[in-house]
Every structure is written in C-alpha cells, then in structure tokens.
Amino acid sequence: MAVAAGFLAAVALASQAHAFGFGLEIPVYNTFPNISSCVSEPLFYSCENKTEIKNTCCSPTPGGVVLQSQFWSTYTGLESEGQLLPKDSWTIHGLWPDNCDGSYNQYCDFSRQYDPDPSPAVLPNGTIIPPYHGISVESWILEFGRFDLLDYMSKYWINQGASNSDFWAHEFSKHATCTSTFDVACYGPDYKEHQEVIDFYLAVVRAFQQFPTFDMLAAAGIYPSNTTTYSLKQIEDALKSQTGAIPYIGCGGEYGTDLEEVWYYNHVMGTEQFGRFKSIDSDTPSTCNTTMGIWYYEITPTSVREVRTEPCAVF
Numbered sequence: 001m002a003v004a005a006g007f008l009a010a011v012a013l014a015s016q017a018h019a020f021g022f023g024l025e026i027p028v029y030n031t032f033p034n035i036s037s038c039v040s041e042p043l044f045y046s047c048e049n050k051t052e053i054k055n056t057c058c059s060p061t062p063g064g065v066v067l068q069s070q071f072w073s074t075y076t077g078l079e080s081e082g083q084l085l086p087k088d089s090w091t092i093h094g095l096w097p098d099n100c101d102g103s104y105n106q107y108c109d110f111s112r113q114y115d116p117d118p119s120p121a122v123l124p125n126g127t128i129i130p131p132y133h134g135i136s137v138e139s140w141i142l143e144f145g146r147f148d149l150l151d152y153m154s155k156y157w158i159n160q161g162a163s164n165s166d167f168w169a170h171e172f173s174k175h176a177t178c179t180s181t182f183d184v185a186c187y188g189p190d191y192k193e194h195q196e197v198i199d200f201y202l203a204v205v206r207a208f209q210q211f212p213t214f215d216m217l218a219a220a221g222i223y224p225s226n227t228t229t230y231s232l233k234q235i236e237d238a239l240k241s242q243t244g245a246i247p248y249i250g251c252g253g254e255y256g257t258d259l260e261e262v263w264y265y266n267h268v269m270g271t272e273q274f275g276r277f278k279s280i281d282s283d284t285p286s287t288c289n290t291t292m293g294i295w296y297y298e299i300t301p302t303s304v305r306e307v308r309t310e311p312c313a314v315f
C-alpha cells in the first residue's frame with residue numbers, strides 16, 4: 001500500500017509540475033468571472049487612453065499601473081516549521097494596483113478583509129482596519145480544488161516571521177480589493193464566495209512567471225555571492241535587457257547595499273486575470289547605493305530547499 005500511495009503522490013506531483021510549466025491547468029471548478037461584456041469594449045493598455053472606461057471589470061481602474069513585486073531573502077525565520085525559500089528563485093511578494101499618477105489605494109473592501117495583521121493598521125483618513133480572526137485563505141484554495149495552486153504558492157510565496165497564508169491573505173485584502181477586475185460585481189450572478197480570491201492568486205502566479213528574476217540575472221552573470229558585489233547599474237541593465245524597462249530595485253542594510261526587492265511596473269491590456277502585461281519604467285527611485293557595491297547574498301543553507309521537480313523524461 002505504501003508503495004502504491006507513494007506512486008500516486010509522485011504522479012500527482014508530476015502533473016502539478018506540468019501544470020506550471022507554460023500555463024495553468026484547467027480549473028477543477030471555474031473561478032473565472034463572466035466578462036463576456038468586455039468583448040465589445042475598446043482595447044487599450046491601462047493608463048494609456050483618456051477615453052472614459054465604461055466597464056471597470058474589463059481593465060484595472062483606477063489602479064492601472066500593475067506592479068509585480070518580488071523578494072530576495074536569505075532566511076524566513078520559520079525554518080523550524082519547514083518554511084523554507086525556493087532554491088534558485090526569487091519569491092513572490094504580490095501584484096499591486098498603483099493609480100496612473102503613482103498614488104495607490106489599499107484595503108478597499110472591509111467585507112473582504114482577511115488580513116489577521118493589517119499593515120498599516122489604520123488608513124490615512126484615520127479608519128482602523130479590523131484584524132481578521134476567521135479561517136485561513138488556504139482552506140478556500142482547497143475548497144476550490146486548486147491543490148496545484150496551493151502547492152506552487154507554498155513553494156514560491158514565502159513569508160518572513162509569520163505563516164505564508166497570513167501573507168497571502170494580507171496581499172489579497174490590501175491590494176486585490178482595490179483592483180477593479182476582482183470586484184465581486186464583475187463575477188455575475190453565479191459568483192461563488194471567495195472565487196475571486198483563488199482567481200487573484202492564479203493571476204499573481206501567472207504574473208510572477210513572466211519575471212524570472214533569478215534566471216534573468218544569472219543570464220547576465222549575476223549570481224548570489226557572499227564574496228562579490230555588483231553595481232546597481234549592472235542589476236538594472238540585466239533586467240532591462242529582458243523586460244524592456246527598468247524595475248524598482250530595493251535594498252536594505254545601513255548603507256542600502258543589500259539587495260532585497262524588485263518591483264516590475266506594467267500597463268495591462270484587458271483584465272489582470274487574463275490580460276497582457278507591458279513593462280514600463282519604475283517611477284520609484286531605487287533605494288540601493290549607487291556608489292558602493294550591492295550584495296546579492298547567498299541564502300543560508302538551512303533556509304533553502306529544492307522545489308523544482310524532475311522534468312518528465314519522454315513526451
């Protein structure tokens with residue numbers, strides 16, 4: 001029995017690996033909105049046409065600058081609980097709607113507030129964001145049968161100092177509730193509760209896969225190293241050479257010398273769920289030191305694991 005179970009688990013894993021090669025599997029239960037009315041809408045990239053957008057379900061509005069943010073970390077703080085970083089990959093932070101002028105909205109719908117530890121705790125206008133104490137977003141992913149999605153998120157969407165599912169909940173409630181294409185009203189009369197939560201996570205994974213930071217840097221000879229530094233320009237040039245635009249590069253450390261973050265800025269044609277992303281230059285100045293070398297540190301060996309599965313031999 002144990003052998004058979006092991007074999008079945010391996011088959012399941014292989015099909016998951018397959019699902020995240022160049023696309024996602026057909027969902028077990030539909031999570032896509034009914035956006036058939038978008039078919040007759042004019043086509044444009046978000047923020048690029050002054051024509052009034054009539055249907056905000058069809059294009060992210062007003063948050064038409066969509067940022068796919070990623071982290072580079074060397075530890076998680078929850079190693080003892082098996083929360084480890086993926087080998088040879090950056091990790092997902094989120095997918096954020098900035099307004100076309102660089103400002104942004106956050107926590108736009110308290111009826112979909114699932115963040116146990118809101119950050120900020122209070123909105124700029126003084127409204128306190130109620131912390132969430134209900135069941136985990138993870139349970140909804142399971143309810144919709146998206147084991148493949150949960151598996152991927154557990155490998156690449158990693159929190160620091162708290163559980164991954166808290167982080168996923170935070171990202172949904174802070175950002176997706178301000179992204180018009182995930183509005184519940186866009187899902188029509190057949191809407192199943194939390195459908196758009198699953199749909200947002202799928203959209204984040206799709207966007208993340210468009211920006212393989214580790215591979216793009218490695219292709220330019222930039223690897224994690226605890227003995228060599230790189231200049232900010234080398235890092236920006238490497239990413240620009242593959243995306244066509246300069247992302248925001250974030251650094252920490254006393255002198256801004258430790259590479260920590262990248263945010264890829266985009267305009268989107270169509271919805272955030274299925275639309276096409278176009279890279280644009282960041283409007284946020286880098287926090288990295290321009291006169292000193294930047295450290296792209298190697299991950300602490302006990303904080304990292306291999307998450308890639310063996311490719312299938314013959315197909």
Ligand SMILES: *[C@@H]1O[C@H](CO)[C@@H](O)[C@H](O)[C@H]1NC(C)=O
Nearest residue numbers: 033034035036037188189190
């Ligand atoms: C989607 O909504 C339209 C009305 O906007 C309706 O005519 C159509 O039947 C719906 N499609 C599905 C698959 O529910």
Ligand SMILES: *[C@@H]1O[C@H](CO)[C@@H](O)[C@H](O)[C@H]1NC(C)=O
Nearest residue numbers: 041042043044048049050051
């Ligand atoms: C904006 O979209 C409208 C409607 O499709 C089109 O007529 C117009 O030419 C577009 N303007 C620009 C600047 O692309």
Ligand SMILES: *[C@@H]1O[C@H](CO)[C@@H](O)[C@H](O)[C@H]1NC(C)=O
Nearest residue numbers: 106107108123124125126127
């Ligand atoms: C503060 O902003 C939130 C979100 O925009 C809004 O729902 C709320 O009504 C505002 N509160 C006040 C006191 O203006």
Ligand SMILES: *[C@@H]1O[C@H](CO)[C@@H](O)[C@H](O)[C@H]1NC(C)=O
Nearest residue numbers: 254255256287288289291292
């Ligand atoms: C860069 O490093 C120098 C020290 O060499 C420091 O004076 C400067 O403030 C640093 N810049 C930033 C942005 O931290």
Ligand SMILES: *[C@@H]1O[C@H](CO)[C@@H](O)[C@H](O)[C@H]1NC(C)=O
Nearest residue numbers: 074225226297298299300301
């Ligand atoms: C590299 O340096 C960082 C920062 O000091 C440290 O956290 C990490 O454990 C080091 N990695 C290795 C493989 O030594």
